[in-house]
Amino acid sequence: MxxxxxxxxxxxxxxxxxxxxxxxxxxxxxxxxxxxxxxxxxxxxxxxxxxxxxxxxxxxxxxxxxxxxxxxxxxxxxxxxxxxxxxxxxxxxxxxxxxxxxxxxxxxxxxxxxxxxxxxxxxxxxxxxxxxxxxxxxxGPAGKRRLLTRDCGRLEDAILFTTSPLLMNAADRTLFQSVERDVRLSRYGGDCYAYCMVAAGLVDLVIETGLQDHDIVALVPVIEGAGGIVTNWEGGSPVAGGRVVAAGSKAVHEQALKRLNP
Structure with missing residues (x-):
């Protein structure tokens, strides 16, 4: 094909x-x-x-x-x-x-x-x-354009999204909050839209848990094609779902992983 x-x-x-x-x-x-x-x-x-x-x-x-x-x-x-x-x-x-x-x-x-x-x-x-x-x-309504992530550089300057911390277990929520308290702005909701905003260069970081494979497979080529990175919390493949981190820049991704894996 x-x-x-x-x-x-x-x-x-x-x-x-x-x-x-x-x-x-x-x-x-x-x-x-x-x-x-x-x-x-x-x-x-x-x-x-x-x-x-x-x-x-x-x-x-x-x-x-x-x-x-x-x-x-x-x-x-x-x-x-x-x-x-x-x-x-x-x-x-x-x-x-x-x-x-x-x-x-x-x-x-x-x-x-x-x-x-x-x-x-x-x-x-x-x-x-x-x-x-x-x-x-x-x-879309604004026409057609190339998607590019932004190189935020520092976690302190990042915009973070998750669907809801209430979907996380207590241990994972504590780890998520260790990232959340250091970012510039944290917002909830969005589901797949949050990942697309990473690809569009408007959001810097998405952290989720409890994903299924069909929740993430389609989003990986979009974010990576725009210059971003998607892994599980341990830095491995996200394809099976579970706990996922998507970032627009490697620097923000690495800083988030350090807090998620203390």
Missing amino acids: SAVALDAFVHDLATRSGEAILPFFRTAIGVEDKGRRKGQSFDPVTEADRAAEQVMRRMITTTFPEHGIIGEEFGNERRDADYVWALDPIDGTKSFISGMPAWGTLIGLLKQGAPVYGMMHQPFIGERFFGDGGSAHYL
Whole structure:
């Protein structure tokens, strides 16, 4: 598959999944709590999540029947394939059901276990952030442009995001706070949007815990393509999810890791 063909196919996935999602946004949509089934905290899923993932799965299996799929709502298929798609139809479902636009569709592609392409699509706003690890781009109301992180240099000058410290266990929250108290500004929320703002050079650091693989695979090529870095808290690969650190500069990333690994 050529780079041009891959890019066109992912944009088509984004368009079709967005068409499935938008009729449900800011409506009286039914919400199921997956967390209750598992005895965990509130973890909503909607008809929009399922409709969008079904559309993308159908397109992938029709076009690339030999490819595998990792999906939030319908499980995994052929995970040992050379090419595996990682799909999160609505990353930020809690924002979605609240009518807030800080959510997006994540579409990622792994080649032999390594992320090689990713996109975050926000169909309500009409924004797409996409990259292949070598470069990253934005397409939206402001036109098309190259994404570049900023070299913040010092943790003390950094803008930090996390979805919510309340999602962390007590030990991880204490470590997170050791970073938070030294940054210039700390904000909560954003989900996938916070990572895209790192790629856009507006946010310097995102620290999260409890991520699944489909939460992060698509975002790695976007941030790395813009010049940033994404690892787990120990500095290794973030592809499995778990505890993740994304930074616009190596210096801020290294300073954050020192506090997260005292």
